[in-house]
Structure formats: C-alpha cells, structure tokens
Amino acid sequence: MFRLGVWLAYGTRLTPESGSGVFTYELIRALLRTDPPVELTVLTRPGDHDAVTASAGGPHPRLTVRSHILGEKSLPFALARECDAWLLPATVAGPHNHVPTVVWVSDGAAQEAARPPRPSIEFLGGEEPTVAALLHSATACVCLSAGTANRVLRDGLGLSPAKLRVVRPALPADFAPPSAPPPRPSDRPxxxxxxxxxxxxxxxxxxxxxxxxxxxxxxxxxxxxxxxxxxxxxxxxxxxxxxxxxxxxxxxxxxxxxxxxxxxxxxxxxxxxxxxxxxxxxxxxxxxxxxxxxxxxxxxxxxxxxxxxxxxxxxxxxxxxxxxxxxxxxxxxxxxxxxxxxxxxxxxxLWDRTWADVAREVLDVCRESAAIATIPPAERAARCARPWPDRPPLSATPVGAPELLLFLPVVYPGGVWQATKDLLTDLVDINRRAGRLALTFALPDHEGDHTVLRALRPALPIDRFDFAPITRLEAARLIGPAAGELPERVYGFFKGCPEHALRADAWFALADRFRFPLLPVRPYGVLVYDMIQRHAPETFPEWFFEWSERGMAPTVERADLVLTASESTRSDVVRSYAVDPNKVRMVPIAGAPARRFAAVTPEPVALPREPFLLQVTNIAPHKGIRVMLRGYAELKKRLGADTPLLVVCGYGTEMIAPTSQERIEDPNLRVVRRLFAELGLREGQDVAPLGFVNDAQLCDLYQRAAVVVNAARYDNGTLCAIEGRYFGRPVVSSAYPAAEEMARRFDLPVHFFPVEDAVGLADRLAGALAERPLTGADLSDARKHLDRPEFAHRRYAEGVYELLVELAERGRSRHTGA
The missing domain is CATH 3.40.50.2000 (Glycogen Phosphorylase B;)
Structure with a gap:
C-alpha cells in the first residue's frame, strides 16, 4: 500500500474556512476513499490534531495524525522514511531535503514564492527558508492552473517544466447551499x-x-x-x-x-x-x-x-x-x-468533476515522485535540464511502407556494435530491393564512430537520442491519455527524437540493455544476444541486476517479438522471463569470415616471439581470461621453455597487464593482474596483452597463430571459433551450450574442455599444438564449407527482415486502427 505523508506543521494554522484549508481537508477526505487504498500520515501543528481527525470524519484505520513542534526537525526527519512521498502546501517548511516531495501551489501562494527570506524564530533562530527554495528542491509541484505553472513558476521562478503538474480542483464537497431561502444579513443588496x-x-x-x-x-x-x-x-x-x-x-x-x-x-x-x-x-x-x-x-x-x-x-x-x-x-x-x-x-x-478525481490525480503525482526518486541523481538533473515536451498525439494517417525504428538503447562497444553495423548494412540492402519497410536508425548520443553507417544514407536516416526516463504523467502529456493507464511509473523513451519514434509503426531494439522499461506505446521487438547473467551472475556488477529487474525484464516480457540467434539463448529467455514462448523467435547466427577478412590485407603485428596461442576476447569476467592464465600456467609446467607465447587481444585486454594503470579500481582486473605474479607469468615473455586490434591486424594474428582459444564461461557462441577454422587453425573452446551448438551448426572440429577447468584447458591445448594447421586444398575446402549460403550474414539478415516486416505491419494495423 502506498504511504503518503501530508505536512501541515507550519506557521499558519490551516483552518477549514481558508482556501488552503478547504483544499487540504477535502483532499484528505478524498484520499482516504481512493481505490486502491492509501495510508496517510498527517503531521500537524500542536493543537490541530483533533481538527484534522474531525476533517476525516473521525478516526480512520488508514489515517495517522501526529503533532510536530515548530522548529524541531528531528521528528519529520525520523518520519521521512516511513512514507513513500510527502505532500505539503507551498509554505516555508517541510521534509523536502530528505524524501520525494510534492508541493501543492495555490494560485495566490505562487506569488508569495518570490519574496526574500526573513529572520524567523520558528526556524531555530535562523533565516526562514523561502517558498522559492522549497519549490526548487521539490520533486514535483502541483498547481491549480496552467497559468500559475507556466507564467509564475516556470517563467518567473525558472522551475523546470519537468517538475510542474496541473490538477484542477472541484467544488468543495462540504459546501451545501441552503435548501430554503435564508434570512438576509442586511436589508440592502x-x-x-x-x-x-x-x-x-x-x-x-x-x-x-x-x-x-x-x-x-x-x-x-x-x-x-x-x-x-x-x-x-x-x-x-x-x-x-x-x-x-x-x-x-x-x-x-x-x-x-x-x-x-x-x-x-x-x-x-x-x-x-x-x-x-x-x-x-x-x-x-x-x-x-x-x-x-x-x-x-x-x-x-x-x-x-x-x-x-x-x-x-x-x-x-x-x-x-x-x-x-x-x-x-x-x-x-x-x-x-x-x-x-x-x-x-x-x-x-464544472460539477462533473469531483474530489475523487482530484485525489486520484494528486496521488498519481505523488506516486510518480516516489518513482522519480529511484532515478539516479545525474539523470534526475538531466530530466529537469531537458524536460520532455508537451505535444498532442500524432493524428496523421500513415502512408507508404510501414515505418520501423531500429535502435540501440545504450552505448555498446565491441562485438555488439560490430554486429549491429553488419546487420544494418544487410537490412538496408535487402530493403532497397524489397521496399517493404521505411527504416530509421537511432543510436545513443555518445555511441562511437558510425562512419560506416553514413554510407547507408539516405536509405537509412540516422537519429541521435538519449534513452531517458519519462514518467507516466509526462508520457500522457507527450503521447495522449492512454499512456496514463500504463502499469509502471517511470519508463525510458527517445529523448532527442520522440517525433520519429511516435511516427514509426513499430520499434526494434538491437540489444536488450535497458535502464528503464521501454515505453510500450508501439509494438516492439528486442534482440537478445545472450543470457550470460543466468549462467555467470557473479561476473556482473550490482547495477546490472538493478537494470535487469527495473528495465530489461519488463521490456522483454512486454515485447511483441524477442529475437535470438541460438536455440540455447532462446531457451534461456523463455526460462528467465515471463514471456510467451511463441513470441521468442530464433534466426540462426551467421558466420561468414570471408566477408570480414577475404579482402583484407594483413597488417603485421610485432610480437616478442613465436609460436603463439591466440585468445580473441575482451575484459568481461565471463570471457575467461582468468582460466586462460591458469590453463596457460599449467601448460607451461608441462612444456617449459617450449611453451608458446599467449597473445590476448580484444577490447580492453591491454589493461590486464600488471604494468597497466588503467581502471585500477576494477576488482576483476585487480584479480587478473595478481594472477600474473601468483602464477609466475611474465608480461611480454609469457603473455602479450595487445588490447583492441583492427581487422587487418587480426587477420595477421589468425594467419600466424598456432592455436585459437575461447575460454569463456558462457556467451552466444564466440565467432573466433569460426574464424580460427577459416584460417585453418586448431580451435580449443570451453564446453558451454552456445559454443557446442555453434560447433554442430558449422561442423567445427573443436577441442572442448569443461568450463573453468584449467587442467582440462592445458590438456586440450597440448593436443591442439600437436595438430598441423590446414593448408592448400584442405584449407580451401574448409573455407568453402563456411561460405555456404545458410551460414551467410545475408541469410541471417533475410530471416531478421521477414520478422521485422511482420512486426511493422502489425504496428501499422494498430496505428491506423485497421
């Protein structure tokens, strides 16, 4: 049950005869009759306890009335956490620095906000806080008219529109005109x-x-x-x-x-x-x-x-x-x-509006404020600095091909960004021929280089946006009343390009990392690359699971389409989320190394020595750098001076070096750096951490490697196994479902070892080192096999395209009411 505090313990007595008193007491009575119910804690001046209780019609099981001595701050501070939000008149006191607060501002009280501070014995002999300071610190301000909200608070005091709400009052329910003509107080009109x-x-x-x-x-x-x-x-x-x-x-x-x-x-x-x-x-x-x-x-x-x-x-x-x-x-x-x-x-x-309507709307703002308090402070500040616009619903009837907005919800470097660019390139080419969609792509403001995508214009317009929090009430003003019926209080939406998002018939997220649930006002789909968190939860930071519970899970569960690239990931999605299995579709992953490397001229990479083992990875804990180092140390015990060099490359891998000063606060990196010393490994002589390498450099490394290694605990099936086979190198991999599924699909002769088993890894490395790399006709045959049409990126993109057309057509039908 939502717990609302109402602060009435300020200098002026709130009488039932005053306008503020009428509003407050009517609201208290109506709040106690709301459905679903709410618990009220009312903090009053000494001596006002009975008046507040009487205003509610007597004692009530969901009403607690407490007295507070003016200037004594410990009581409201202690009470603060007992309530989800506090509602207070636009006066000069209240618990606004400690909990979500909603200040209701009468049309007259708004004018008081501009007065300068004055000395006050009621505030411990110090300077009385101003009404303006209260309004600026509040989570939200409820005004009785839009004129007060816009002209006085927004334009006059500089309050962000993101804080301002308008709730129109009703005829006081306690006002009963005389049933019979009363005696006149004067003989004269x-x-x-x-x-x-x-x-x-x-x-x-x-x-x-x-x-x-x-x-x-x-x-x-x-x-x-x-x-x-x-x-x-x-x-x-x-x-x-x-x-x-x-x-x-x-x-x-x-x-x-x-x-x-x-x-x-x-x-x-x-x-x-x-x-x-x-x-x-x-x-x-x-x-x-x-x-x-x-x-x-x-x-x-x-x-x-x-x-x-x-x-x-x-x-x-x-x-x-x-x-x-x-x-x-x-x-x-x-x-x-x-x-x-x-x-x-x-x-x-005017008489159609009741105090039940007023209470419901005020309570919506209070619930919204409690939800806003869960938004990280930096994003709350950004929300006020760049408020959502007020726009009516789009009414134009869509024409032409259904419009689909493709987007990345967060900055996502590395393999996902590369896969996104590859998929977009193919989708645009397919759509040029088919013409069944009007595509737009939106990526976060701070996403990396998108030079490759510029070549896709004008067939693929590109927007920048911030996936920013939007409250349910803000969404109702931006989109229309239907948004006010949504279940969550805070969603994520496309700040920077809301018009394009609302013009589209459907949306498709090219990754599933959502800080907030996606505002579900269009049919949408989500691409889920993997469910590593299900298999290696300890490798993820605490904030990831906050995201997962708050944003990722509700977004995936409400999606019209959930797309995976492997059967193992599809199974994980169905088991992890409350999602209809019929909505979870699988298009087998592509694996065409020729597309990436056939036209690439190798760029030589200087290494301390050869031969070498090659691990293409990144610094994420689940990618297996720790077991790789332990397995390498075990191999070194067996082979001694004949042990090949271990080359580790990929995003952030240069930071595993003991000499690196980057991200020294990262606990995973600290553990990895300590392993060097504990295992007696030497940077440059035993292990060469290269960091990110471009395709030309990676091509050179693949051509020269003795063995290609994947030591991950879990992922969506690493492409380095396919790429290692393309270059004829022996491949060693940990045995998790997606990797085994990929090996079966592409018929890869992989040397599997149990996940996290350093001794098993050393055994497989020793066996793989005894193999000769493929050359000549054998290498040509292996490449021909990998170049089969069913493995091509194009085939994968065609499968995705058909599902996107289905999604967008469904959205067009809803958009037009057909």
Missing amino acids: YLFWPAAFRASKNHAALITALHRLGERYGERGFDLVLTGDEPGHLPDGLRALVDSYGLGDRVRVLGPVPRIELARLYACAFATVIPSAPAQGPFPLYESLASGCPVACSNVPSLAEHARTLGDAVPYFDPADPDSIARAVLRVRDDRSEVLARQRAAAAP
Missing part, C-alpha cells in the same frame, strides 16, 4: 467578497469601486460585505480609505465564518465580486455559482482559466481599474436574472 486581508485580494480597489458606483454612475444601492480576519476589523489602510469615501455604514466585516454560514451569505448576495490580482483560486467562483449568486471576476489569467467553461457569461474587469470593476457590477445589476441563468447553465460541466 450587497456585494460579497469572502477573503482574508492580503494585498493580492485587492480589497482597496473593490472599496474604491463601491465609491465610484455612487460618485460616477449614480448607484448607491449596494453595501459591501467582507469576511476578513476578525469581525468588525479593517486593516488601517483600508479603514482610512473607507472613512475618506464616507462608506463606514456600507462596508461590513464579518470575520471568518463557518462553511454553512458562508453558503447563506453567497445565497443572499446580489453578486460575488472577485477582484484578486495577480492570481486567485477557483473556490469563490465555484461556491458562488453553486449558491445561485452571479459572479463578476478580475481578468487575471488564473481566474479566466478556471472560468473557461463560462465563456462570456462572466463580466470580467481589470482589477487595477476601479471604474472597470464598477462597470462589471452594473452589467450584473442591469440584467441579473439573465446573467445568473447563463452562468449557471455554462457552469454545469
């Missing part, structure tokens, strides 16, 4: 303005307008009834103004009144006049109309927004011009019945 005495409430302009009605327009038949702060008390400035105009007997101050009395005052008023500037919430507008009293309003944006459904039925005025206020009152006077009838008819849609 009166204009009514129920508000506390603050500069923003603009009482001075309203009093001046009452004076102008008589002096300039001959209308002296109205009194002015105010609520204010105390019965009979006008602030000195307003009292002086009333006295100067001679209005002492026509202006009445009632003080705060109970809600039932407020309804009577509305019902008896000639009109409610709302002169606030520069902002005002909607409650006086709603309550007056519900009571059968016509309204005249200032034309400030927030009021105009709240009254949008009323159209021109409301007389608007300039709150800075008392004559404009007076003329609006005269328009009501001249045809009060018609004005009221039009306003009440136009207001009907």
Whole structure:
C-alpha cells in the first residue's frame, strides 16, 4: 500500500474556512476513499490534531495524525522514511531535503514564492527558508492552473517544466447551499467578497469601486460585505480609505465564518465580486455559482482559466481599474436574472468533476515522485535540464511502407556494435530491393564512430537520442491519455527524437540493455544476444541486476517479438522471463569470415616471439581470461621453455597487464593482474596483452597463430571459433551450450574442455599444438564449407527482415486502427 505523508506543521494554522484549508481537508477526505487504498500520515501543528481527525470524519484505520513542534526537525526527519512521498502546501517548511516531495501551489501562494527570506524564530533562530527554495528542491509541484505553472513558476521562478503538474480542483464537497431561502444579513443588496486581508485580494480597489458606483454612475444601492480576519476589523489602510469615501455604514466585516454560514451569505448576495490580482483560486467562483449568486471576476489569467467553461457569461474587469470593476457590477445589476441563468447553465460541466478525481490525480503525482526518486541523481538533473515536451498525439494517417525504428538503447562497444553495423548494412540492402519497410536508425548520443553507417544514407536516416526516463504523467502529456493507464511509473523513451519514434509503426531494439522499461506505446521487438547473467551472475556488477529487474525484464516480457540467434539463448529467455514462448523467435547466427577478412590485407603485428596461442576476447569476467592464465600456467609446467607465447587481444585486454594503470579500481582486473605474479607469468615473455586490434591486424594474428582459444564461461557462441577454422587453425573452446551448438551448426572440429577447468584447458591445448594447421586444398575446402549460403550474414539478415516486416505491419494495423 502506498504511504503518503501530508505536512501541515507550519506557521499558519490551516483552518477549514481558508482556501488552503478547504483544499487540504477535502483532499484528505478524498484520499482516504481512493481505490486502491492509501495510508496517510498527517503531521500537524500542536493543537490541530483533533481538527484534522474531525476533517476525516473521525478516526480512520488508514489515517495517522501526529503533532510536530515548530522548529524541531528531528521528528519529520525520523518520519521521512516511513512514507513513500510527502505532500505539503507551498509554505516555508517541510521534509523536502530528505524524501520525494510534492508541493501543492495555490494560485495566490505562487506569488508569495518570490519574496526574500526573513529572520524567523520558528526556524531555530535562523533565516526562514523561502517558498522559492522549497519549490526548487521539490520533486514535483502541483498547481491549480496552467497559468500559475507556466507564467509564475516556470517563467518567473525558472522551475523546470519537468517538475510542474496541473490538477484542477472541484467544488468543495462540504459546501451545501441552503435548501430554503435564508434570512438576509442586511436589508440592502450587497456585494460579497469572502477573503482574508492580503494585498493580492485587492480589497482597496473593490472599496474604491463601491465609491465610484455612487460618485460616477449614480448607484448607491449596494453595501459591501467582507469576511476578513476578525469581525468588525479593517486593516488601517483600508479603514482610512473607507472613512475618506464616507462608506463606514456600507462596508461590513464579518470575520471568518463557518462553511454553512458562508453558503447563506453567497445565497443572499446580489453578486460575488472577485477582484484578486495577480492570481486567485477557483473556490469563490465555484461556491458562488453553486449558491445561485452571479459572479463578476478580475481578468487575471488564473481566474479566466478556471472560468473557461463560462465563456462570456462572466463580466470580467481589470482589477487595477476601479471604474472597470464598477462597470462589471452594473452589467450584473442591469440584467441579473439573465446573467445568473447563463452562468449557471455554462457552469454545469464544472460539477462533473469531483474530489475523487482530484485525489486520484494528486496521488498519481505523488506516486510518480516516489518513482522519480529511484532515478539516479545525474539523470534526475538531466530530466529537469531537458524536460520532455508537451505535444498532442500524432493524428496523421500513415502512408507508404510501414515505418520501423531500429535502435540501440545504450552505448555498446565491441562485438555488439560490430554486429549491429553488419546487420544494418544487410537490412538496408535487402530493403532497397524489397521496399517493404521505411527504416530509421537511432543510436545513443555518445555511441562511437558510425562512419560506416553514413554510407547507408539516405536509405537509412540516422537519429541521435538519449534513452531517458519519462514518467507516466509526462508520457500522457507527450503521447495522449492512454499512456496514463500504463502499469509502471517511470519508463525510458527517445529523448532527442520522440517525433520519429511516435511516427514509426513499430520499434526494434538491437540489444536488450535497458535502464528503464521501454515505453510500450508501439509494438516492439528486442534482440537478445545472450543470457550470460543466468549462467555467470557473479561476473556482473550490482547495477546490472538493478537494470535487469527495473528495465530489461519488463521490456522483454512486454515485447511483441524477442529475437535470438541460438536455440540455447532462446531457451534461456523463455526460462528467465515471463514471456510467451511463441513470441521468442530464433534466426540462426551467421558466420561468414570471408566477408570480414577475404579482402583484407594483413597488417603485421610485432610480437616478442613465436609460436603463439591466440585468445580473441575482451575484459568481461565471463570471457575467461582468468582460466586462460591458469590453463596457460599449467601448460607451461608441462612444456617449459617450449611453451608458446599467449597473445590476448580484444577490447580492453591491454589493461590486464600488471604494468597497466588503467581502471585500477576494477576488482576483476585487480584479480587478473595478481594472477600474473601468483602464477609466475611474465608480461611480454609469457603473455602479450595487445588490447583492441583492427581487422587487418587480426587477420595477421589468425594467419600466424598456432592455436585459437575461447575460454569463456558462457556467451552466444564466440565467432573466433569460426574464424580460427577459416584460417585453418586448431580451435580449443570451453564446453558451454552456445559454443557446442555453434560447433554442430558449422561442423567445427573443436577441442572442448569443461568450463573453468584449467587442467582440462592445458590438456586440450597440448593436443591442439600437436595438430598441423590446414593448408592448400584442405584449407580451401574448409573455407568453402563456411561460405555456404545458410551460414551467410545475408541469410541471417533475410530471416531478421521477414520478422521485422511482420512486426511493422502489425504496428501499422494498430496505428491506423485497421
């Protein structure tokens, strides 16, 4: 059950008669009725405990009310972790530095945010935090109007749009207009303005307008009834103004009144006049109309927004011009019945909204904020620096071939990037002939060199993007209301090219590494290269499993297509994820070394000595560098000075050298470097770590190697076994399912040894060294075998292409509603 804290322990008492109190108490009551239920912890001022409990209708099993002493910070800090998020009014205190917080900002309170800090004894004798500081530190801000969100908080205070949410309130449920005509508080018609005495409430302009009605327009038949702060008390400035105009007997101050009395005052008023500037919430507008009293309003944006459904039925005025206020009152006077009838008819849609709707939307923001707190801090900062745009759903009917967006979700160097470029090259060539798809490729902003792909333009447009977190509410604004019904609170989406993603009929991820679940608003597929984490979990860092649980698993499980290149990986996917086996398709892996090496001129690589063993690998723990070193040391015990050199090449392998200072904090590399000393191996004499080599250099190494070795614990079936055979070299490999599957498929004579068995590796190396490399006709026959059409990259790409066409056509059908 979601646990929500509501912070009410600040300097001003939150009374049921105030606008903030109305909002807060209505919201508490509605939150306790939500489905699914929520647990509420309300932190109040001392003495307000009973009022909060009464506002909820008495004690409630899911409501905890606690008192907090102003300035004492230990209690809210201790409570912070008891709640998933905190909701607090836009005041100057709260637990906002410690937990996800949602600040609700009334239209008037937003104006207070710009005031400078002031000394305060309520904050341990220090300087009181400002409202602006609270808003900037909040996870999200709930505004009652878009005008407040955009003009005041975004443009005025510089808050990121990523923080701003708009939740429109409803007619207070505790407001009940009199069932029978009540007694009038005065024999004379009166204009009514129920508000506390603050500069923003603009009482001075309203009093001046009452004076102008008589002096300039001959209308002296109205009194002015105010609520204010105390019965009979006008602030000195307003009292002086009333006295100067001679209005002492026509202006009445009632003080705060109970809600039932407020309804009577509305019902008896000639009109409610709302002169606030520069902002005002909607409650006086709603309550007056519900009571059968016509309204005249200032034309400030927030009021105009709240009254949008009323159209021109409301007389608007300039709150800075008392004559404009007076003329609006005269328009009501001249045809009060018609004005009221039009306003009440136009207001009907306002009553459809309830506090259940408000509570649901506020709770959505609070849940969203709790989810945002799980995003790494750097990504939260980037989210605010580059907020998602607000765009309506795309409505244009797609034409032409179905559009498919191919993408890599993360930077993925090494073999995956090479395989991606090979696959894209073939897919583009196939599509040039078939014309069944419109392809686009998107890769992360920081992905490496894509010079090869530039040659594929314009047949393959290339976009850059950041796979960035997007909350469910942000997705609903970007894509449409349907996104608001999705199960997760935070997804990943294409920041930098959302238009292209939404224009596409389907998406296909060329790898399965997702930090967040992919926003599922199009049919999509995922290519899964391997499931190493299932077989060697200890070789992965902790963050990988966080990714897996949060992003990879839900993305794969919701995919319309999951593609693998081996039966062993397909089996692992079905066993590891809650995915329909019928959605998991296998297109056998390609293995055509001639495509990579036939046209390559070898580039000589200088080595300390020959012969040598060649391990083409990378520094990932599962790739078997440790067992390779142990197996080599075992071989050295047997062969002594006749032991060949061990050459290790591939991404990052130069860092295994004991003399390397790169990534000294990497625990795997520290272990590998220690092995050199423990096994008595010498860098350069026994082992030559080369690091990354290009294709020309690798060609040279393959041609000269005595044996090619794969010592991995698990992967998708290493290509070095096929490439070693292409160059006629004996091949030694650890015996895991994908490697054995590959050997059967390509009919490779591999010397297998048990995974992680250093002695078994040494045995197979000794046997392989006794073999002679293939030459002449034997080598030619081996290459012809590997060059068979069923092993070609083209055949693999054709199988993938057919599945992508099926995926994109399914997406086009959903896109068009066909």
